[in-house]
Amino acid sequence: MANTKHVLLVTGLSGAGKTTVLKTLEDIGWETVDNFPIRLVEGLLNTPPSSSRDDVDPPLALGFDSRTRGFDPDKLINRVKNLQQNDNYQISTLYLDCAGDELERRYSETRRRHPLALDRPAKDGIALERSQLEPFRRWADHVLDTSGLTANDLQNQIREQFTLQDTKITTVTITSFGFSRGLPNNIDLLFDVRFLSNPFWDPELKLMTGLDKPVGDYISKDPAYAEAMEKFEDMLAFLLPKYIKAGKAYVNIGIGCTGGRHRSVHVAEALRKSLHEQGFSTTVLHRNLASRPMEALENMQNLNGNKDI
Template identity: 60%
Template sequence: MKQDTPSEPQKILLVTGVSGAGKTTVLKTLEDLGWETVDNFPIKLAGQLLKIPASGGENGPNIPLALGFDSRTRGFDAEALIQQIKQLQKQPNLNILTLFLDCAGVEIERRYAETRRRHPMAPDRPAMDGIALDRSVMEPFRRWAETVIDTSKLSAHDLQVAIRERFTSETSPHSIITVTSFGYSRGVPHNADLVFDLRFLRNPHWDSNLRPMTGMDAAVSEYVSADPKYDEAMNKIRDLLRFLLPLYDAQGKAYINIAFGCTGGRHRSVHVAQTFGEWLREDGFALTVSHRNLTSRPIDALEEPANGADGNKSRQDSKRT
């Protein structure tokens, strides 16, 4: 039986360059973007590697592959490897690209001096001797590569940003967003990245009819959203998140936990977390919503200190009604 061929060619990026230019940083960044990466890989074995099914299985997604190599790689011969890669590029099911990382010699020398490592091409000689030899060996790849990045003036962070901008695709995983509600009386979530305190809103706890309910109930939602300060505050928070979340995503932040807190974690924070879950999905973000203290028992002693006069006023109003 004939096997189905993937609709898209297997994307392979060959990452190479002079030693000290940032190959390890590039491969780690690609791995964070969802690529499968292999460092110091003998390119002559690429044919055998490509016969191994990807982690998604033979019929699974075509996960892009990055192979790192340089002059230290076993069996390295620049001209022979280029010819071998050209043969692989003729295969219609493969999309092979080459990224070459270059860097000024004085900057490479400084990097090796800072790390107190010896240059691999000159273990018993000055680093500049090894840098010059390495550059001459790698020059054929530099001339032939589709993409060359000079990292002389780039920090590790700058290089990561450049790689993310160039190689992030629609199939790359985005930040995993969690919207959490919680009660301050039971502590702030330890993993919260953005925390919004909702205790300025009037507290449904002091309404005897609403107290047994939660922010999941329509009556509580109506009560909270009727607060005069509600609309303006929610719109400003929404604008802030619309601005920040794409920036975190671009920086490769794997997890973002947005936490909304009220005193007990059962009414205001639950309603607002649910609301923002819907709004952010409308804005195109994928996320999950969790409520840490939704099932916690309502306790007057926990609610009153954090609400002060507002809490007492709400309680008095509820008694008059």
């Protein structure tokens, strides 16, 4: 049973959220296929994983609805029952239900036609599809009513129920940079550390970087350093689990100083170490570490003539 293939069949009423479910499953590590011809399912199940997945066979989610070629609930149930007798497969089913008036509202808002009512009111197609799918609804392992769920609510329910153990949902990246050279793109959280003492103005440290111990020692002696780091760490310890629960795939944290070579680099490395100790997998990028130190840049934001800025 160690090599058992996990397969989830996802079906239900058109407009009930199948596309959202499949996209969420893909985000949390499932391989997903939508509207695949039913007669070809066995061949798909026997296809080895692609090399891009490092020969790790992920669980498979297959989406079906009334638009799928050859869709017949009774025949599909019999086909799945035969597959379930094979110990190589562990097959379960998810049926997405939704109240008729809510489906009508969704079709009205999106201005889409119901696939079974191209020339009739949406409610006629909804009623016909509900009748056709009733055998599958009765047989399904999981029935999820999406009537009162937002897209985010539905995503959260799917993550809670089908997230794979050890799946890394959120990628955390810390980028150090210099404000004088512009902001990085796609930053979610930004910490400005220009309030800390600036090693640039120490002749012995000027040509060093935040990766060098003397620079780190200099910065950490700033009276505000310890308290600031504690607050940064507390904020990230609070926010990152929330982002993970919400299914945010990427969290980009920016740490900025003036030139991007000293304070931001040291703080970024310190935060990486702290997050690693808390169990987060974190990547650090130093955007301006290789940039040439320039006094003109450091002076650009030194409006008060205070060389600690």
